[in-house]
Amino acid sequence: MPLKRRIPQLLIHLVFILFSLSCIIPLISVLSVSFSSEVDILKNGYSLFPRVFDLTAYAYVLYRPIQLLGAFKISILVSVIGTFLAVLAMAGIAYTLSRPDYKYKNKLSFYVFFTMLFNGGLVPTYILISNYLHLKNTIWVLILPYLAVPWFILLLRSFMQKIPFHIIESCMIDGASELRIFFQIILPLAKPGLATVALFTMLQYWNDWWLSLLYIEEERLVPLQYMLYRMMNNISFLTSSTNMMPPGLKNVELPSESARMAMAILAAGPMLAVFPFFQKYFVRGLTVGAVKG
Template identity: 80%
Template sequence: MKFRKSLPKMLIHMLFILFSLACILPLISIISISFSNESDILDHGYRLFPVKFDFTAYVYVLYRPLQILNAFKVSLFVSVFGTIVSVLVMAGISYSLSRSDYKFKNQLSFYVFFTMLFNGGLVPSYILISNYLHLKNTVWVLILPYLAMPWFILLLRSFMQKIPHSIIESCMMDGASEFRIFAQIILPLAKPGLATVALFSLLQYWNDWWLSLLYIDNEKLVPLQYMLYRMMNNIEFLTHSSNALPSGVTAARLPSESARMAMAILAAGPMLAVFPFFQKHFVRGLTVGAVKG
């Protein structure tokens, strides 16, 4: 009896243990590779434990600690401030879109949706941002372009649509202003949805290097991701196109694999720490809009 009950359980446990291993092992090997010597990797391949501990990769990546620290600060500011503002903006527009008594609902929805499918393309947006809005080399250029992401707006809208309209009506009857309804009723009710969107947009801001590649020349405004991306790119370029390069540039002694992994850890570390705080809301938030009622 006992056995019959525990066998399927064990199977299920096994399955999940395997699944967890599949998730954790790559992470461990990344850590291991980042602590390995480049030649050990070539000789022994990727291993779960380094043949011998070696900090060359970290020395290479962290060679300029002040620069990295500064980049970290920029990334942190952009991610935190950007996420807060963008969630507020997106909550605002999603709320108006979710209200069935809003007259231009369809037009505005279309306007939001349209940008998901069509955009001006790289060069026009570069011209707009650098020549007309003069946002080049400001911290705002890293924040503003991602303020309103249409996909998240639609996600939030369907979440807010599930809040019964009668709640809003009864608030109105009690004399609450539109702003008060939004701030005190809708936002708290939409918390799981907001948390999901906040996490997504936090990741978006944290992982972005594209905007800084295009618009940032000032070393003081370079965010972490771009700095690491650039380092990686420099290594990559030197190791793979050494034939095309004029002579004199050599790729000698660049830790490439291990440095890549050390960077992955530096870049992903903070996000790994943040994730559990969102997790509570995350599961609920993800199913948002999955069932339409």
């Protein structure tokens, strides 16, 4: 390797390692607080590594975790069903849009992408969903609104546009129906794109608090993020869910600081675990090709 290229290499790694640290340290700090003893926190503040290792926060959060489990269940259900349906729906429309010979291609693109720039606003949407569609306090209200996100459709369309048209053409000549081409040829070929969009969609569902903030009043439908939000200001969302300390922890102060962080870890963890499954498709799937409609 010529010397000329080596110095920038060092510089690049230095910058990247610093940025990587900044990505990891916040996670570590939250993790560390969740494993610290409350008394120590109140006395010495947070630290990057627990000074006094302590599991009280988890014992507290996981004692009688009925509500926590319920929230997990809702989040998982919404993420899985939502992602599946969304990818299917978006792949469908993206494929149609990617076909240069589709008659209404331009009109349909405009129809989809116009919504990226213009919307009816919070209030009309709320009125529609709660009074006309009657979706309030149903699990569907957490799923349906994100089934067709223009940005993801755009990503998928760009990806599908790169599938050589002659493959489709030859299938057509063989007499395959469009539906068959879509399911048997396009979907397998578009796997990296689909995987990427699936990951993003899943993230969006998992991390969503907005829909539950507006449309969920029933405790059995509260997802994790919303629960976490309510705890931010008021730890009693945790305390009243348990109302008391686990036996054996009688004389310990309520671990309000560390318990909050323990909850954050429980909510963030699953998505980090999911990522490696999608990673190999990632860069290829993120191609934003020609956006032109």
